[in-house]
Amino acid sequence: MKASAFTLQRVRHLNADTVELTLSGDTSDIRAPGQFVNIALPGFFLRRPVSVCDWSDGTLTLLLRLAGAGTRQLAATPPGTALDVLSGLGNGFTPPGVPPERVILAGGGIGIAPLYGLAKALSRQGIRPVAALGFRDRAGLFYVDEFRAVCDTVLIATQDGSSGVRGQITDLLQQNVSRTYVYCCGPLPMLRAVYALPHLRGGQYSFEARMGCGFGACMGCSMPFRDGWRRICKDGPVFTREEIIWEN
Amino acid sequence: MGELNKTPDLSVTLAGVRLKNPVIPASGTFGYGREYAEFYDLNLLGAFAWKGTTAQPRDGNPPPRIAEAPAGMLNAIGLQNPGIDAVIREEVPRIARTFQGPVIANVGGFTVEEYAENCRKLEDVEQCAILEINISCPNVHAGGRNFGTDPKAAAEVTAAVRRVTRKPVFMKLTPNVADITEIARACADAGADGLCLINTLLGMRVDLNTRRPVLANRTGGLSGPAVFPVAVRMVWDVYEAVRLPIIGCGGVSRAEDVAEMMLAGASAVEIGAANLRDPYLCKRIVEALPDLCGRLGVERISDLTGAAHEQEANI
Numbered sequence: 246m247k248a249s250a251f252t253l254q255r256v257r258h259l260n261a262d263t264v265e266l267t268l269s270g271d272t273s274d275i276r277a278p279g280q281f282v283n284i285a286l287p288g289f290f291l292r293r294p295v296s297v298c299d300w301s302d303g304t305l306t307l308l309l310r311l312a313g314a315g316t317r318q319l320a321a322t323p324p325g326t327a328l329d330v331l332s333g334l335g336n337g338f339t340p341p342g343v344p345p346e347r348v349i350l351a352g353g354g355i356g357i358a359p360l361y362g363l364a365k366a367l368s369r370q371g372i373r374p375v376a377a378l379g380f381r382d383r384a385g386l387f388y389v390d391e392f393r394a395v396c397d398t399v400l401i402a403t404q405d406g407s408s409g410v411r412g413q414i415t416d417l418l419q420q421n422v423s424r425t426y427v428y429c430c431g432p433l434p435m436l437r438a439v440y441a442l443p444h445l446r447g448g449q450y451s452f453e454a455r456m457g458c459g460f461g462a463c464m465g466c467s468m469p470f471r472d473g474w475r476r477i478c479k480d481g482p483v484f485t486r487e488e489i490i491w492e493n
Numbered sequence: 494m495g496e497l498n499k500t501p502d503l504s505v506t507l508a509g510v511r512l513k514n515p516v517i518p519a520s521g522t523f524g525y526g527r528e529y530a531e532f533y534d535l536n537l538l539g540a541f542a543w544k545g546t547t548a549q550p551r552d553g554n555p556p557p558r559i560a561e562a563p564a565g566m567l568n569a570i571g572l573q574n575p576g577i578d579a580v581i582r583e584e585v586p587r588i589a590r591t592f593q594g595p596v597i598a599n600v601g602g603f604t605v606e607e608y609a610e611n612c613r614k615l616e617d618v619e620q621c622a623i624l625e626i627n628i629s630c631p632n633v634h635a636g637g638r639n640f641g642t643d644p645k646a647a648a649e650v651t652a653a654v655r656r657v658t659r660k661p662v663f664m665k666l667t668p669n670v671a672d673i674t675e676i677a678r679a680c681a682d683a684g685a686d687g688l689c690l691i692n693t694l695l696g697m698r699v700d701l702n703t704r705r706p707v708l709a710n711r712t713g714g715l716s717g718p719a720v721f722p723v724a725v726r727m728v729w730d731v732y733e734a735v736r737l738p739i740i741g742c743g744g745v746s747r748a749e750d751v752a753e754m755m756l757a758g759a760s761a762v763e764i765g766a767a768n769l770r771d772p773y774l775c776k777r778i779v780e781a782l783p784d785l786c787g788r789l790g791v792e793r794i795s796d797l798t799g800a801a802h803e804q805e806a807n808i
């Protein structure tokens with residue numbers, strides 16, 4: 246982990262409230278998909294944590310949902326602007342340790358961002374994964390083609406049925422019960438609903454928390470896990486099914 | 494002025510403890526040092542204050558614990574820490590590997606006896622050069638007893654700690670009182686060797702969409718640049734009220750703030766929330782101090798301490 250000067254190269258609008266940011270800079274601290282960066286914004290005291298969506302030597306791709314004033318300001322930043330970024334934060338996803346045909350990626354909304362980097366990493370190892378992506382409606386879809394390029398199958402669910410299956414991510418997972426190992430990222434209620442599915446045997450879940458530092462120093466992001474309170478930013482954001490203490 | 498070519502002397506002393514410079518990361522924003530050792534060599538610091546440590550391990554408050562504020566932040570951590578025994582057993586040896594300077598042991602407690610017992614356990618930990626007694630955390634509720642807002646209770650804790658240690662005792666004061674000098678005097682009279690001020694200001698945010706407080710604890714402590722003028726004013730007042738060394742704390746985010754805090758009366762300066770935004774900040778500030786001393790025309794940075802008061806008296 247370190248502070249790096251990145252330069253914003255491009256802001257591509259994917260839909261009404263989602264943009265893809267392309268940054269150039271030193272990505273050498275990024276070791277695994279599922280890690281995140283923490284971006285300082287002029288006029289805001291706290292940095293904004295954003296998952297690594299994709300990276301290569303010198304290029305970092307982020308997907309950003311315009312949530313509030315900070316993310317809106319970031320998306321409106323002119324290309325060419327230098328950004329103060331803490332890079333390579335958190336643990337990231339690890340290999341599944343089960344046969345590829347058991348694995349499924351499950352992302353809700355902006356939670357699909359780190360799963361793209363994961364899908365790409367898996368496909369590079371010769372595993373073309375199945376991805377289940379959940380969106381609000383057809384207009385809210387983004388990055389589906391990008392996922393298709395690195396996945397074997399991309400399943401879509403929308404709440405209103407305007408694209409793919411009408412329903413939730415959990416409906417997609419239940420239609421694929423042979424896939425018992427899930428990589429999951431999305432809002433907390435979605436993580437909980439997925440975790441509660443009876444056919445799942447293992448998996449890795451990426452958590453969100455309000456952060457003070459993002460590098461493990463302030464205890465601002467702690468949540469309870471099986472072996473005690475853990476920092477989402479440093480011990481996570483990815484936790485295995487075995488570490489989670491939700492009741493089923 | 495401004496043309497000194499000698500390297501300025503950045504060292505300061507706090508109740509007999511010499512620091513190579515006045516820059517000290519503040520308790521709760523620096524853990525036990527480990528995370529920052531990944532960013533820079535901790536040995537460039539004057540000292541560091543570790544996370545508030547209590548007798549028992551504590552999980553702290555439910556999430557969310559952090560909220561943003563204009564030019565600052567609110568926290569409601571609730572003193573999450575591994576407990577004094579684990580800290581002495583595990584963290585102290587680890588600290589010694591990355592930092593060889595003096596450590597300020599921030600001690601929390603819920604009863605007078607607990608404070609004293611924690612300090613007694615630290616007596617043989619050589620690297621802990623100063624005990625900083627946190628009687629001011631706004632995020633934990635000590636069964637109705639608030640040591641930092643009642644002069645009698647503050648004096649009781651001070652005296653109890655004083656009895657069990659030979660190390661310098663610095664009482665860390667809360668700004669959430671009508672008159673901070675009253676608490677400062679009570680601590681001084683009860684045997685404190687120094688004071689550290691300020692802890693966070695009690696605050697709160699409400700979410701427009703959920704119509705609920707942002708923090709699960711409802712309230713939290715405000716810190717960061719927003720509180721700097723409040724801290725300067727309180728350091729000023731306490732400097733006039735008691736003859737004890739003061740560690741100034743609150744809102745410091747650049748070398749100039751360190752100098753300003755010292756002019757108001759601080760002998761050394763703690764930096765908290767600003768480290769969370771910029772983990773390299775203390776390093777940058779230490780590196781900026783020689784130039785700043787040159788600009789201010791001081792050969793010894795310690796000459797700044799309280800200097801604003803003298804000038805006022807001369808008018």
Ligand SMILES: Cc1cc2nc3c(=O)[nH]c(=O)nc-3n(C[C@H](O)[C@H](O)[C@H](O)COP(=O)(O)OP(=O)(O)OC[C@H]3O[C@@H](n4cnc5c(N)ncnc54)[C@H](O)[C@@H]3O)c2cc1C
Pocket residue numbers: 281291292293294295296297308309310311312313314315316317355358359452453454455456482560561
């Ligand atoms: C590990 C991690 C990875 C993330 N990855 C992404 C990503 O890839 N793409 C993306 O668009 N968003 C991501 N988020 C969420 C993103 O950090 C928030 O949407 C963003 O901080 C909101 O800032 P704002 O100023 O627009 O909103 P505001 O609501 O005005 O923010 C106010 C404060 O709350 C914090 N906050 C608000 N919502 C969240 C949230 N959901 N999680 C954490 N802090 C929050 C902000 O950081 C800020 O301190 C991630 C969060 C975490 C913790």
Ligand SMILES: Cc1cc2nc3c(=O)[nH]c(=O)nc-3n(C[C@H](O)[C@H](O)[C@H](O)COP(=O)(O)O)c2cc1C
Pocket residue numbers: 457463465519520521522544545546568570572599627630665691692693715716717718720742743744745763764765766767
């Ligand atoms: C996240 C966080 C945790 C803190 N934890 C402690 C603590 O455990 N003990 C303590 O005495 N002060 C604690 N403080 C208070 C700071 O040490 C400092 O007094 C206060 O934040 C004001 O300084 P600042 O504006 O530079 O942050 C904490 C502050 C923050 C932001």
Ligand code: FES
Pocket residue numbers: 455456457458459460461462463464465466467476477478479
């Ligand atoms: S945000 Fe500071 S420890 Fe995680």
